[in-house]
Amino acid sequence: MSEVNANDEIRFIREMIERTKEITAGSWMFFLVWGIVAILGVVGMYVLVYLEMFSLIWLNWIVFVAVGIVYTFVYAAKMERRKEVKSYAHKITTHLSISCGIAFILVGFVFPALSLYTWGLIAVFISLITKILVFVMGGIYNWNLLKWCGVIWWAGALGMVFLHENYRSLLFVPLILIGYIMPALVLRSMYKKQSEKNVT
Amino acid sequence: MSPEKLDGLDPIIHSRIRLAVLSILVSVDEASFNYLKQTIGTTDGNLSVSLSKLEEAGYISIKKTFKGKKPLTTCNISEKGRQAFSEYVKTLEAYIGFKK
Numbered sequence: 001m002s003e004v005n006a007n008d009e010i011r012f013i014r015e016m017i018e019r020t021k022e023i024t025a026g027s028w029m030f031f032l033v034w035g036i037v038a039i040l041g042v043v044g045m046y047v048l049v050y051l052e053m054f055s056l057i058w059l060n061w062i063v064f065v066a067v068g069i070v071y072t073f074v075y076a077a078k079m080e081r082r083k084e085v086k087s088y089a090h091k092i093t094t095h096l097s098i099s100c101g102i103a104f105i106l107v108g109f110v111f112p113a114l115s116l117y118t119w120g121l122i123a124v125f126i127s128l129i130t131k132i133l134v135f136v137m138g139g140i141y142n143w144n145l146l147k148w149c150g151v152i153w154w155a156g157a158l159g160m161v162f163l164h165e166n167y168r169s170l171l172f173v174p175l176i177l178i179g180y181i182m183p184a185l186v187l188r189s190m191y192k193k194q195s196e197k198n199v200t
Numbered sequence: 201m202s203p204e205k206l207d208g209l210d211p212i213i214h215s216r217i218r219l220a221v222l223s224i225l226v227s228v229d230e231a232s233f234n235y236l237k238q239t240i241g242t243t244d245g246n247l248s249v250s251l252s253k254l255e256e257a258g259y260i261s262i263k264k265t266f267k268g269k270k271p272l273t274t275c276n277i278s279e280k281g282r283q284a285f286s287e288y289v290k291t292l293e294a295y296i297g298f299k300k
Contacts, residue, residue, distance in 0.1 A: 006292045009292050010289070010292055010293070010296070012216070012223075013223045013289065016219075016220050016223035016224050016227075016239070016240075017223055017224070019224070019239050020224055020227040020239070081267075084232040084234050084235035085230070085231040085232065085235040086228055086230050086231075087228045087229070088227065088228065091229070
């Protein structure tokens with residue numbers, strides 16, 4: 001065996017291992033759904049504020065988040081049935097998503113209900129948790145776009161601190177569009193290309 | 201890969217498809233036959249032969265089940281296979297290091 005061949009074999013092994021880390025094709029749906037749920041929640045919240053129906057703001061969020069959770073469970077179960085491989089990368093992201101999901105509920109609903117802090121801080125904490133979710137996922141799948149989206153969420157969380165608490169949630173909209181829906185659309189296009197490649 | 205001097209490399213792994221199968225299986229819990237076929241880019245026949253050789257050597261285990269009405273073949277790497285793969289990579293790395 002020549003040195004060139006040995007190097008070639010090592011490169012080949014790396015390439016095969018990298019292929020197992022390709023982001024799960026259908027993941028874009030989770031990003032898109034949660035992005036839309038969050039935007040609708042923010043819009044709903046400001047409409048209720050405009051109508052001075054403050055007591056319904058919590059209900060607004062509970063309804064949208066519940067819809068997101070139900071959809072996530074149904075879609076995840078469907079994907080699980082279709083899955084051809086159980087990769088460690090997917091296992092880690094599933095556990096990361098569950099951890100962040102529980103943290104979202106605690107930070108967004110439970111802790112403010114226990115009066116641990118005012119509602120104005122929810123958006124800041126949610127942005128920080130989203131930053132961890134997106135940035136770590138970017139690291140696991142070695143996808144720089146997601147890592148940068150994570151940085152944007154972190155910058156957004158910092159920026160929110162300097163805004164009046166009434167307007168913090170408004171900053172969510174551009175953050176969700178850039179840091180959540182944009183990668184979802186890129187993933188969707190990757191998924192379509194992958195599907196076309198598999199057909200041909 | 202040209203079958204030149206093997207230099208202590210495990211002959212069971214020293215084939216493109218079998219090396220690809222083990223490289224994938226060390227990184228996943230389990231993978232289906234279809235996933236391996238698509239990821240490696242090989243034919244049903246070639247993959248079947250390679251999987252059988254790896255199974256005979258005790259490097260992988262193959263499970264045949266049904267997903268609905270369709271047959272589903274899944275593979276995972278054994279401890280013996282993991283060790284053999286690790287030795288194979290170490291031999292390659294040692295070879296490159298020795299040359300340098």
